[in-house]
């Protein structure tokens with residue numbers, strides 16, 4: 001938990017308590033189903049919570065804005081972001097029902113009122129969002145196809161509406177079609193070795209006509 005304080009200094013008491021509660025909630029769930037890998041549960045704050053919050057180093061979601069987390073799994077990056085931005089509406093989607101059950105339980109345990117969940121595939125959604133966030137779900141080309149039409153045309157942030165994807169490693173092949181993508185290197189924000197090759201990829205949506 002100290003690692004969250006190290007990089008996010010202005011947390012409210014409620015936010016601190018919510019972040020602290022995550023460890024116990026995920027530990028309990030991990031005894032029943034493997035939501036976070038066994039190795040990672042000991043490093044939940046470094047590998048999952050802070051990693052999710054890297055998106056907050058790229059954009060500060062505004063009050064009233066809407067964010068979709070595609071393939072949220074156990075709730076990453078959606079849950080840590082929902083704690084950090086309590087005035088933003090988060091929609092967390094996963095095609096596996098038991099993962100959404102975990103997310104619902106964590107949301108309830110934290111008393112988060114800005115999170116909605118759906119058990120289903122992102123391709124079935126109809127709503128639109130300021131940003132779509134994700135980690136470890138699909139290659140960019142597939143992801144862009146799945147989320148087509150889900151980005152709102154109304155611009156509320158300085159950063160253009162679009163996809164904010166947590167990725168790692170060499171992305172030159174995967175992103176070669178997306179020459180306008182902006183890559184934010186996480187070692188610019190976090191000094192821990194875990195972040196050495198990690199990035200946030202921002203892909204702004206272009207609209208025709």
Ligand SMILES: C[S@@+](CC[C@H](N)C(=O)[O-])C[C@H]1O[C@@H](n2cnc3c(N)ncnc32)[C@H](O)[C@@H]1O
Nearest residue numbers: 071072073076094095096120121122135136137
């Ligand atoms: C490797 S997990 C990543 C979970 C989480 N984002 C994380 O980083 O911890 C990928 C998740 O994406 C979900 N998923 C894959 N394709 C999907 C789709 N088309 N719509 C919704 N969820 C999807 C899977 O069910 C799985 O839970």
